[in-house]
Amino acid sequence: MKVNTDEIVSVLKREIAEYGKELNVEEVGTVLEVGDGIARVYGLTGVMANEMVEFQNGIMGLAFNLEENSVGVVVLGDYLNIREGFVVKRTQRILEVPTGEALIGRVVNPLGEPLDGKGPINTKKSRPIEIIAPGIAKRHPVHEPMQTGIKAIDSMIPIGRGQRELIIGDRGTGKTAIAIDTIINQKGNGVICVYVAIGQKSSTVANVVEKLAKAGAMYYTIVVSASASDPAAMQYIAPYSGTAMAEEFMYTDGKATLCVYDDLSKQANAYRQMSLLLRRPPGREAYPGDVFYLHSRLLERAVKMNEKYGNGSLTALPIIETQAGEVSAYIPTNVISITDGQIYLQPNLFASGVRPAVDVGISVSRVGSNAQIKAMKKVAGTLRLDLAQFRSLEAFSQLGTELDAATQKQIDRGLRLVELLKQGQYQPLTVEMQVVGIYAGTKGYLDSIPVEKVRLYESELYKWIEATHRDVFDVVREKKELPSDARLKEVLSEFTEFFKKEHK
Amino acid sequence: MNTDSVAYTYAMALSQIDGVDLKKKEAEMILVSEAFQSPEIKLYFDSPTISIADKKEKLKKAFGQSVSKEVLNFLFLVLDKHRETFILSICAGLTEIADKEFNRVRPYVILSRNYPEKELKKIISEIEALINVHRKDFGIENQSDKIEFIHKVEVQPDLLGGIYMRVGDYMWDSSLSRFLKDWKQRVLSGAVDQNAVIVAE
Numbered sequence: 001m002k003v004n005t006d007e008i009v010s011v012l013k014r015e016i017a018e019y020g021k022e023l024n025v026e027e028v029g030t031v032l033e034v035g036d037g038i039a040r041v042y043g044l045t046g047v048m049a050n051e052m053v054e055f056q057n058g059i060m061g062l063a064f065n066l067e068e069n070s071v072g073v074v075v076l077g078d079y080l081n082i083r084e085g086f087v088v089k090r091t092q093r094i095l096e097v098p099t100g101e102a103l104i105g106r107v108v109n110p111l112g113e114p115l116d117g118k119g120p121i122n123t124k125k126s127r128p129i130e131i132i133a134p135g136i137a138k139r140h141p142v143h144e145p146m147q148t149g150i151k152a153i154d155s156m157i158p159i160g161r162g163q164r165e166l167i168i169g170d171r172g173t174g175k176t177a178i179a180i181d182t183i184i185n186q187k188g189n190g191v192i193c194v195y196v197a198i199g200q201k202s203s204t205v206a207n208v209v210e211k212l213a214k215a216g217a218m219y220y221t222i223v224v225s226a227s228a229s230d231p232a233a234m235q236y237i238a239p240y241s242g243t244a245m246a247e248e249f250m251y252t253d254g255k256a257t258l259c260v261y262d263d264l265s266k267q268a269n270a271y272r273q274m275s276l277l278l279r280r281p282p283g284r285e286a287y288p289g290d291v292f293y294l295h296s297r298l299l300e301r302a303v304k305m306n307e308k309y310g311n312g313s314l315t316a317l318p319i320i321e322t323q324a325g326e327v328s329a330y331i332p333t334n335v336i337s338i339t340d341g342q343i344y345l346q347p348n349l350f351a352s353g354v355r356p357a358v359d360v361g362i363s364v365s366r367v368g369s370n371a372q373i374k375a376m377k378k379v380a381g382t383l384r385l386d387l388a389q390f391r392s393l394e395a396f397s398q399l400g401t402e403l404d405a406a407t408q409k410q411i412d413r414g415l416r417l418v419e420l421l422k423q424g425q426y427q428p429l430t431v432e433m434q435v436v437g438i439y440a441g442t443k444g445y446l447d448s449i450p451v452e453k454v455r456l457y458e459s460e461l462y463k464w465i466e467a468t469h470r471d472v473f474d475v476v477r478e479k480k481e482l483p484s485d486a487r488l489k490e491v492l493s494e495f496t497e498f499f500k501k502e503h504k
Numbered sequence: 505m506n507t508d509s510v511a512y513t514y515a516m517a518l519s520q521i522d523g524v525d526l527k528k529k530e531a532e533m534i535l536v537s538e539a540f541q542s543p544e545i546k547l548y549f550d551s552p553t554i555s556i557a558d559k560k561e562k563l564k565k566a567f568g569q570s571v572s573k574e575v576l577n578f579l580f581l582v583l584d585k586h587r588e589t590f591i592l593s594i595c596a597g598l599t600e601i602a603d604k605e606f607n608r609v610r611p612y613v614i615l616s617r618n619y620p621e622k623e624l625k626k627i628i629s630e631i632e633a634l635i636n637v638h639r640k641d642f643g644i645e646n647q648s649d650k651i652e653f654i655h656k657v658e659v660q661p662d663l664l665g666g667i668y669m670r671v672g673d674y675m676w677d678s679s680l681s682r683f684l685k686d687w688k689q690r691v692l693s694g695a696v697d698q699n700a701v702i703v704a705e
Contacts, residue, residue, distance in 0.1 A: 025641040028675040043673040045643075069509055089675065120692065 074233035099248035100125040110241040129240040133300035140306035149185030149428020155380040160371025161313035162304025169345030185428035196242035199266030235270035254310030263319040341365035373480035390414020419454040432476035515597030532571040537595035616663035
């Protein structure tokens with residue numbers, strides 16, 4: 001690049017000539033005290049709640065507490081560089097973030113500033129991070145599936161576009177893995193994904209970004225990161241920023257979007273920290289009284305818009321980390337009651353090798369089968385029933401008593417179905433594969449296969465159908481219907497015989 | 505001005521005491537506050553180990569001749585109510601009340617360099633005229649009465665050029681440094697055509 005100084009001078013001259021034509025009086029205040037990321041400011045009489053303010057050294061802040069004699073400002077940057085007596089200027093703008101195509105594939109902080117070293121984000125679009133969620137008139141009931149690519153979820157806990165499905169579990173149970181798999185599975189679906197990392201280690205976020213990039217998912221994904229070392233305010237606004245970025249695509253382009261908030265318990269902790277520092281009265285578990293509203297106003301922005309308003313959707317996958325399986329703690333119960341269902345991950349299932357460790361017994365999706373294609377609806381009904389029967393009989397089998405043939409058969413079926421629902425990480429399956437796989441399991445084609453060979457059977461079945469009987473997959477993919485029982489029977493019997501011969 | 509509500513309440517009460525002119529009360533309180541700015545005096549009056557009676561005695565000795573009976577009684581009351589730490593804030597509050605009463609405005613002006621007295625006067629009069637015209641923009645409630653200006657002028661070379669002015673909670677920054685900062689922001693955000701200034705090799 002060569003900088004043309006003459007041109008600079010001429011542009012500057014023009015700017016100077018036009019400068020100061022109108023009187024720009026700005027409202028200011030003075031920093032009284034600062035500490036722990038909170039500045040108390042005197043002045044700023046007309047400041048709005050949630051308005052961005054600018055300290056004299058360029059650091060931004062958020063007017064958070066409007067009190068009688070001062071304003072509690074949350075510092076969105078390094079508060080150690082702010083001193084008593086600093087001038088604070090109003091910006092007359094509610095906190096907003098840059099939005100648009102330029103953000104796709106980028107890793108940004110909650111203010112939309114790049115963190116990936118790939119240069120500035122060239123966009124002129126921006127959106128306020130907080131908006132009132134659309135009302136009933138603009139919404140359409142959730143009806144389209146948001147495929148996660150995970151058999152256990154898509155079959156029994158289906159998620160629809162515009163739904164809010166909580167992923168809950170202890171640490172190390174694979175919560176993030178489910179969210180990442182869901183993002184990876186959106187490849188080629190036209191869904192814009194936003195992954196919001198809150199209070200995580202930067203190395204973990206870097207790892208997620210690498211995994212997404214490796215899977216080719218960064219071409220349609222935005223990563224918003226407020227890591228553990230960022231101020232509490234950044235962690236507090238991160239989910240709202242991510243949602244605003246997704247909303248731009250939903251409202252302007254009518255696109256389907258997916259937002260993952262990983263995780264909201266850390267956001268609640270950040271909010272608690274800010275509230276206590278601002279001397280708001282603590283309530284249960286020291287959270288402030290409005291911690292429910294913190295999450296409800298965020299998750300209420302998940303929506304399936306009706307045709308008149310562009311048909312876009314925003315699906316929310318909030319994640320909550322429980323402590324020792326304590327789902328009755330304050331934040332988990334709050335978010336469970338806000339969302340349209342939850343995927344519950346069990347540490348003991350995870351330890352026993354059932355991965356994803358989804359406890360299908362207590363996981364629910366309140367949208368139900370509305371968000372499933374017809375073919376999946378047909379096969380999944382039997383699956384749930386078979387697994388429920390298996391769970392009730394499983395206890396008997398552990399007693400070592402002799403069982404009648406029918407009971408033994410049900411237990412054997414259950415063991416194979418549990419094995420069938422196991423799935424490797426970063427290996428999302430298409431809906432047609434899931435349908436055929438589950439059909440084989442529920443119709444007893446796996447009964448004669450040893451349990452340890454079920455996963456091999458499954459993976460070879462998909463390859464075999466893809467190579468020799470594509471029409472089976474085509475019917476499910478295109479017509480969303482289950483192929484005729486006769487056709488499925490023919491294909492599955494043929495393959496089962498072939499597999500048994502091959503793996504004697 | 506920065507006064508908390510307790511101090512402001514006391515200042516309001518003092519301003520409403522009959523018998524002494526507000527201007528006189530203000531001048532007397534400024535005298536007291538100047539004394540209280542000394543760390544030793546402040547330490548003495550803030551100390552809980554010294555009795556109120558002793559403190560009153562000292563106050564009477566120090567200000568008995570120079571302040572009115574009403575102001576002295578007010579100071580005694582402040583001591584009785586253990587509000588001695590608020591004396592400086594009360595004085596600031598009283599000044600704020602007097603400013604409102606007498607329609608005073610205190611522009612804090614920063615210039616980039618020293619100007620000869622004649623030029624400085626001209627600048628000041630321009631500033632006064634500007635504030636007079638844009639009273640509402642500067643948060644001045646009284647739109648009709650004549651304004652009494654009390655200027656504070658400083659020189660800060662960082663300004664590069666132009667004027668920075670603050671009136672209460674309102675700021676008018678027409679400095680060159682601000683202009684350059686804004687311009688940089690506009691170039692970075694794409695509001696100014698970068699092709700006009702950068703030629704690719």
